Amino acid sequence: xxxxxxxxxxxxxxxxxxxxxxxxxxxxxxxxxxxxxxxxxxxxxxxxxxxxxxxxxxxxxxxxxxxxxxxxxxxxxxxxxxxxxxxxxxxxxxxxxxxxxxxxxxxxxxxxxxxxxxxxxxxxxxxxxxxxxxxxxxxxxxxxxxxxxxxxxxxxxxxxxxxxxxxxxxxxxxxxxxxxxxxxxxxxxxxxxxxxxxxxxxxxxxxxxxxxxxxxxxxxxxxxxxxxxxxxxxxxxxxxxxxxxxxxxxxxxxxxxxxxxxxxxxxxxxxxxxxxxxxxxxxxxxxxxxxxxxxxxxxxxxxxxxxxxxxxxxxxxxxxxxxxxxxxxxxxxxxxxxxxxxxxxxxxxxxxxxxxxxxxxxxxxxxxxxxxxxxxxxxxxxxxxxxxxxxxxxxxxxxxxxxxxxxxxxxxxxxxxxxxxxxxxxxxxxxxxxxxxxxxxxxxxxxxxxxxxxxxxxxxxxxxxxxxxxxxxxxxxxxxxxxxxxxxxxxxxxxxxxxxxxxxxxxxxxxxxxxxxxxxxxxxxxxxxxxxxxxxxxxxxxxxxxxxxxxxxxxxxxxxxxxxxxxxxxxxxxxxxxxxxxxxxxxxxxxxxxxxxx
Numbered sequence: 001x002x003x004x005x006x007x008x009x010x011x012x013x014x015x016x017x018x019x020x021x022x023x024x025x026x027x028x029x030x031x032x033x034x035x036x037x038x039x040x041x042x043x044x045x046x047x048x049x050x051x052x053x054x055x056x057x058x059x060x061x062x063x064x065x066x067x068x069x070x071x072x073x074x075x076x077x078x079x080x081x082x083x084x085x086x087x088x089x090x091x092x093x094x095x096x097x098x099x100x101x102x103x104x105x106x107x108x109x110x111x112x113x114x115x116x117x118x119x120x121x122x123x124x125x126x127x128x129x130x131x132x133x134x135x136x137x138x139x140x141x142x143x144x145x146x147x148x149x150x151x152x153x154x155x156x157x158x159x160x161x162x163x164x165x166x167x168x169x170x171x172x173x174x175x176x177x178x179x180x181x182x183x184x185x186x187x188x189x190x191x192x193x194x195x196x197x198x199x200x201x202x203x204x205x206x207x208x209x210x211x212x213x214x215x216x217x218x219x220x221x222x223x224x225x226x227x228x229x230x231x232x233x234x235x236x237x238x239x240x241x242x243x244x245x246x247x248x249x250x251x252x253x254x255x256x257x258x259x260x261x262x263x264x265x266x267x268x269x270x271x272x273x274x275x276x277x278x279x280x281x282x283x284x285x286x287x288x289x290x291x292x293x294x295x296x297x298x299x300x301x302x303x304x305x306x307x308x309x310x311x312x313x314x315x316x317x318x319x320x321x322x323x324x325x326x327x328x329x330x331x332x333x334x335x336x337x338x339x340x341x342x343x344x345x346x347x348x349x350x351x352x353x354x355x356x357x358x359x360x361x362x363x364x365x366x367x368x369x370x371x372x373x374x375x376x377x378x379x380x381x382x383x384x385x386x387x388x389x390x391x392x393x394x395x396x397x398x399x400x401x402x403x404x405x406x407x408x409x410x411x412x413x414x415x416x417x418x419x420x421x422x423x424x425x426x427x428x429x430x431x432x433x434x435x436x437x438x439x440x441x442x443x444x445x446x447x448x449x450x451x452x453x454x455x456x457x458x459x460x461x462x463x464x465x466x467x468x469x470x471x472x473x474x475x476x477x478x479x480x481x482x483x484x485x486x487x488x489x490x491x492x493x494x495x496x497x498x499x500x501x502x503x504x505x506x507x508x509x510x511x512x513x514x515x516x517x518x519x520x521x522x523x524x525x526x527x528x529x530x531x532x533x534x535x536x537x538x539x540x541x542x543x544x545x546x547x548x549x550x551x552x553x554x555x556x557x558x559x560x561x562x563x564x565x566x567x568x569x570x571x572x573x574x575x576x577x578x579x580x581x582x583x584x585x586x587x588x589x590x591x592x593x594x595x596x597x598x
Contacts, residue, residue: 001044001078014148017103021052024111031215034158045074065470066379096123109144109285163213174311193276198225203301235262307502315407322358323410324546344370344388365402365483372397376518413522430553435461436509447537451490458509469510477504503527548593564597
């Protein structure tokens with residue numbers, strides 16, 4: 001972290017009364033490369049969601065409920081206060097209220113989306129050089145200052161990855177790059193555009209059927225893609241190219257240009273060309289380089305990517321078997337070694353080691369969360385060697401983990417008791433979460449239903465007991481891409497995006513008791529068609545994850561006969577699908593874990 005006084009010194013030199021610093025890269029990636037993680041560098045807070053604001057009199061960081069405990073702890077040394085973004089004024093509103101007439105807010109044009117710029121303008125801030133509207137009592141100006149943000153690294157900015165690109169074969173993707181680009185061109189024509197900007201890295205990877213390693217947990221690569229009527233150009237660091245990738249792109253009619261040539265191409269080659277962009281995914285710098293843009297709200301590529309084809313679905317089922325074998329071995333190992341002074345980081349290291357037994361395993365899909373006792377109540381806890389807990393046989397551990405395989409992406413959470421006799425309160429908490437988890441997987445719903453309409457199913461039993469959790473119930477998952485993918489989700493927030501056949505989504509209700517423990521149970525699901533009735537087409541879920549629940553934590557007396565029947569059926573499916581990949585000892589252990597509830 002950097003002393004706030006040094007930051008204010010640079011602000012004064014550049015005439016800025018406030019700066020806004022996130023960990024965004026120019027593509028708004030969920031897991032940006034270290035060379036873009038400026039907020040983490042300055043503040044010491046390394047959660048995935050957070051924005052630092054520094055003024056002459058204040059320093060604060062906005063984050064959501066997943067990170068309240070973590071942020072409060074990590075921000076203390078820097079003297080930065082935490083703001084609960086769900087409960088307090090937004091950053092534009094806050095700055096509008098504290099800044100004086102004529103003050104300047106500095107923003108990074110490459111890391112600010114058009115949607116974010118609009119939020120600032122809606123509360124009275126105007127870009128420098130634009131005239132006052134004549135109606136505001138106070139004018140706060142926005143300055144897009146690239147040099148200031150580069151200076152904030154104080155000469156310590158990490159280098160970009162030089163990892164090579166590789167082709168994600170059609171036997172995994174199920175659709176050719178020519179087909180995908182053809183569909184994009186049809187969409188362009190429907191929007192009266194002559195070109196289409198693709199700037200989100202997972203969308204570029206999906207369209208091109210290429211993958212990279214510029215993120216620790218997502219197989220993406222830094223690039224831009226321009227699709228035009230008769231040509232396509234991929235802007236990427238040419239040092240990352242291999243002979244195979246060059247031949248592949250040439251064969252599919254995709255030109256290659258340097259990543260650094262992107263700005264010049266927009267300014268010169270696309271001058272006067274109507275370019276289709278999405279405001280939430282297009283940064284201000286890019287927009288200002290384009291002379292003619294057409295805004296799209298359809299999230300076309302994102303929606304195409306979210307609906308998995310039959311090849312992708314079959315690949316996902318297959319790698320869930322590999323993942324399930326690794327998870328069963330992890331849980332068995334944990335039970336056998338719970339008295340051997342294991343630490344939280346040992347659990348994270350072990351699951352990574354076990355996943356490597358799969359020939360298709362590439363990397364984790366996110367850093368494993370292994371939160372023992374009260375660490376489990378920190379929703380996105382990240383254990384560090386030397387600061388992690390030693391596991392003792394007197395509490396429970398929450399393990400949230402996932403893998404990226406050539407055949408797909410996984411995300412699972414299991415909460416496990418390290419004692420044979422968990423407390424009645426722990427069993428009650430766990431079973432209430434489990435009941436909501438099961439209710440969602442048993443649900444049927446009419447076609448056209450959005451995820452927020454199902455969110456209550458997972459919370460109902462907790463609500464009846466005066467309990468709740470702050471995060472969403474489910475998120476979309478990519479296919480050998482990001483572990484978090486839109487537009488589908490399940491949360492209390494309203495959304496217009498319906499759950500379509502072929503979408504992957506998680507089911508992960510939880511309950512967190514500060515100072516005691518955390519409980520979360522998560523499976524990945526696929527949306528599929530159910531029956532058609534006089535009332536229309538209905539949908540349901542296929543459970544993809546294969547891993548038993550912890551029997552010791554289940555209070556069977558709280559379960560209905562239908563819930564017990566569902567668990568028995570699920571456990572039967574787990575053992576049937578992965579049994580042949582286990583040894584005799586592992587099978588015997590799994591048979592105990594999946595024994596029927598009567």
